[in-house]
Amino acid sequence: MSIIFEANNCSLIDHSVYISKLYEKFVGEDAEYNYKLKSTIFCIKNVKKKNRKRKLDYDKIGTEAITLKNKYTLFKDKIPDNIKKKLYSQYNVGDTKIVRQFSQKLFEATDLNLLGINGGNNSNIPLKCRLFDNDFYLPGNSRFYCGDVKDICVKLDCNKYDIVIADPPWWNKYIRRLKSSNNKLSYTMMYNEDIGNLPIKNLLSSNCLVVIWCTNSPSCIKSVIDEIFPKWGVEYLTTWYWLKVCIDLTPICEFSSGCMKQPYERLIIGKVGNIGQVPEEKIIVSVPSALHSHKPPIIELLQAYLSTKNACVLELFARYLLPNTTSIGFEPLKWQHSSLFELEETVNIKPLEIV
Secondary structure, eight states, X not given: OOEEEEETTEEEEOHHHHHHHHTTTEEOSSEEEEEEEOGGGGOOOOOOOTTOOOOOOGGGSOHHHHHHHHHHHHHHHHSOXXXXXXXXXXXXXXXXXXXXXXXHHHHHHTOOOOTTOEEEEOSSSOEEEEEXXXXXXXXXXXXXXXXOHHHHHHHTXXXXXXXXXXXXXXXXXXXXXXXXXXXXXXXXXXXXXXXXXXXXXXXXXXXXXXXXXXXXXXXXXXXXXXXXXXXXXXXXXXXXXXXXXXXXXXXXXXXXXXXXXXXXXXXXXXXXXXXXXXXXXXXXXXXXXXXXXXXXXXXXXXXXXXXXXXXXXXXXXXXXXXXXXXXXXXXXXXXXXXXXEEEEEEEEEOOOOOO
């Protein structure tokens, strides 16, 4: 379970702990191991900047931001002290500069061309695969396709999925700046119209939840609700929010207004057919990964609103794998690279057989 505390339509989740549980009892040649994501990845601290600009007046913060800020303040007060202390101590492993350098090093080290590579793990236990002299860890019951999402969707045409999650490469200035300074730290962006034209409609089961990670750009939000969802045959339900916090549970930046940076992203949720009552404007709280596009796991939160016990999941533009999920995109194995993991514990040393 990734959820560590819930109250008032808010859920605090631990991305790292969830992933670590997927790699327990990893079978090696002579032992079983527990692997976990390196703690440095989640060492996100609240750093006070020098010459910081005057804080925004309360009445200048947008209505949406004010609502989320108030909800989170009430939620944070209810989080037990033992959870707060554990979260802080678990990820307080370095300073901001070290985390930034570590993140960039991992990003560049995992910049591999795996186009055309398909595969998966049909077993219930995690496995290791080796591709081009690199090791990747695969969770149980997972599949991946490396390539253009549009082309792969056509290949998957006969498959049906109960949950579809998309993290599109929205066109934005920030990624353009990254692309101009360091091509390894960027990705190919897509226009809203191209995202809407993806052949998704035939992949949706008769009762399906569709979730799109979206920026706070008004044009992107409008495009998802008014254009992309209708093209996919999806009915808009509600919007959830992912609030990103530091290890001391303070938001990673101030709440603001207009087009200024916010400490949250949104998940726009739609449906096909009959779905349970999905709560409106739910807030998901977590310490974000320092790795770009390493979104927190949300399948567990969505599963509750489906009648199917083990939902069949499709993730578009994926960068890591999850159980019962088909992950597609140019880099679905990026955050499966062995360099992200560290040995937590040797579980069971097997006795040597004497022949």
